[in-house]
Amino acid sequence: MPSAPAFDVIVAGLGAMGSTTLAQLARRGLRVAGFDRFAPPHALGSSHGRSRIIREAYYEDPRYVPLVQRAYAAWAELEAQSGAALLRRTGGVCYGPPDGTLVTGARRSAETHGLPHEILDADGLRRAYPVLRPDPSWIGVVEPRAGMLAPERCIAAALDVAERAGATVRRDEAVTGWHPDGDGVRVETGQGTYRAARLVLSTGAWMRETLGDLHLPLVVQRNVLYWFAPARDAGAFAPERFPVFLGDLGDGTMWYGFPDTGDGVKVAMHHHGPTTSPEGVDRTVAEDEVAAMRGRLARYLPAANGPLRETATCLYTNTPDGHFVLDRHPAAPQVVLASPCSGHGFKFASAMGEVLADLAMDRPPAFDLSLFTVGRFAARV
Numbered sequence: 001m002p003s004a005p006a007f008d009v010i011v012a013g014l015g016a017m018g019s020t021t022l023a024q025l026a027r028r029g030l031r032v033a034g035f036d037r038f039a040p041p042h043a044l045g046s047s048h049g050r051s052r053i054i055r056e057a058y059y060e061d062p063r064y065v066p067l068v069q070r071a072y073a074a075w076a077e078l079e080a081q082s083g084a085a086l087l088r089r090t091g092g093v094c095y096g097p098p099d100g101t102l103v104t105g106a107r108r109s110a111e112t113h114g115l116p117h118e119i120l121d122a123d124g125l126r127r128a129y130p131v132l133r134p135d136p137s138w139i140g141v142v143e144p145r146a147g148m149l150a151p152e153r154c155i156a157a158a159l160d161v162a163e164r165a166g167a168t169v170r171r172d173e174a175v176t177g178w179h180p181d182g183d184g185v186r187v188e189t190g191q192g193t194y195r196a197a198r199l200v201l202s203t204g205a206w207m208r209e210t211l212g213d214l215h216l217p218l219v220v221q222r223n224v225l226y227w228f229a230p231a232r233d234a235g236a237f238a239p240e241r242f243p244v245f246l247g248d249l250g251d252g253t254m255w256y257g258f259p260d261t262g263d264g265v266k267v268a269m270h271h272h273g274p275t276t277s278p279e280g281v282d283r284t285v286a287e288d289e290v291a292a293m294r295g296r297l298a299r300y301l302p303a304a305n306g307p308l309r310e311t312a313t314c315l316y317t318n319t320p321d322g323h324f325v326l327d328r329h330p331a332a333p334q335v336v337l338a339s340p341c342s343g344h345g346f347k348f349a350s351a352m353g354e355v356l357a358d359l360a361m362d363r364p365p366a367f368d369l370s371l372f373t374v375g376r377f378a379a380r381v
């Protein structure tokens with residue numbers, strides 16, 4: 001007979017998803033422990049760089065909209081519980097060719113869900129945001145509720161709430177293995193063996209190694225963030241005047257950016273970097289990468305093309321279809337898998353904590369998770 005679990009739930013990986021899951025479970029009164037290989041919030045995974053976009057007119061699929069709407073409310077709850085300011089509304093714009101994936105997708109979500117939004121042509125975009133230089137044929141979907149989250153503060157707040165509600169948080173203690181143990185699970189770390197009724201795996205870019213024999217088709221991609229000081233019109237980049245944006249550059253690439261909150265205008269490419277691994281990632285940003293970004297600034301946002309202040313390297317963990325994995329382990333239903341990245345997961349983390357806590361407690365989640373099943377990769381798993 002397996003011995004009684006020491007914890008109701010163990011959460012492996014305390015980044016965006018694991019920290020919010022731990023907070024949810026602890027506040028629901030469960031005995032929970034969370035482990036992380038580092039001391040989150042840290043800059044070695046997918047949740048650093050001081051800002052993440054939250055937007056509602058979701059170009060990726062209208063089925064994300066109810067989830068992001070819940071996430072807005074759950075971020076506000078986490079702000080109230082922690083006393084930390086986490087979300088700043090700036091408004092947002094998705095712009096590019098009218099028939100491109102970004103604009104058509106954002107428009108479809110806005111129309112399907114009756115979201116407040118406005119469609120502006122290139123002249124309208126320039127009037128609204130004088131520093132933007134869209135091509136004359138482009139249009140933008142402007143949404144007032146978009147904004148920016150502070151990822152490190154979000155994770156710190158969730159861990160603080162979790163610990164205050166009684167969770168055990170073990171930093172710098174990596175999960176090195178796990179094994180089904182009757183209905184529960186035995187979890188090994190470098191420092192001991194623990195038992196729990198349920199395990200949530202939310203190890204981000206390390207998911208493939210954490211999953212053992214389950215070979216999910218996850219690909220880790222390097223992504224560089226750049227902060228530039230404005231070359232002119234600095235006031236036009238203030239968060240009261242400049243939105244978070246995604247731009248479809250019409251050549252198969254997409255970029256995104258943030259207002260200047262004091263550390264420069266932050267810009268990055270979406271799904272653009274080479275395949276890598278958390279251990280092997282090259283964190284040096286080459287001069288030709290900076291030059292390529294300057295080329296885009298010169299054409300599409302010239303007033304931001306001032307001195308480079310900072311760069312950072314981050315990791316996307318992509319699925320082949322760009323949607324998340326959020327499901328039970330097919331061979332061990334007491335283990336919940338959470339790989340909500342593919343470069344767009346952060347905004348959902350507050351709601352994801354609730355969903356993952358429901359799954360770990362065998363409660364029906366409040367959202368349709370059919371987009372996120374492991375089964376869709378059945379042929380490859």
Ligand SMILES: Cc1cc2nc3c(=O)[nH]c(=O)nc-3n(C[C@H](O)[C@H](O)[C@H](O)COP(=O)(O)OP(=O)(O)OC[C@H]3O[C@@H](n4cnc5c(N)ncnc54)[C@H](O)[C@@H]3O)c2cc1C
Pocket residue numbers: 012013014015016017018035036037038040044045046047049051052053054173174175176202203204205206210223224225268314315316338339340341342343344345346347348
């Ligand atoms: C550059 C960049 C920009 C992005 N921009 C946006 C955006 O604007 N909006 C948006 O919504 N999303 C964005 N994303 C995506 C979003 O940031 C990710 O979806 C999200 O951060 C992933 O969270 P996670 O919890 O899965 O991973 P992480 O936050 O990286 O957490 C994983 C944790 O697991 C730990 N871990 C790993 N292995 C083990 C182990 N064996 N044992 C214990 N712990 C372990 C790690 O140390 C880490 O703390 C962006 C991502 C990047 C990289």
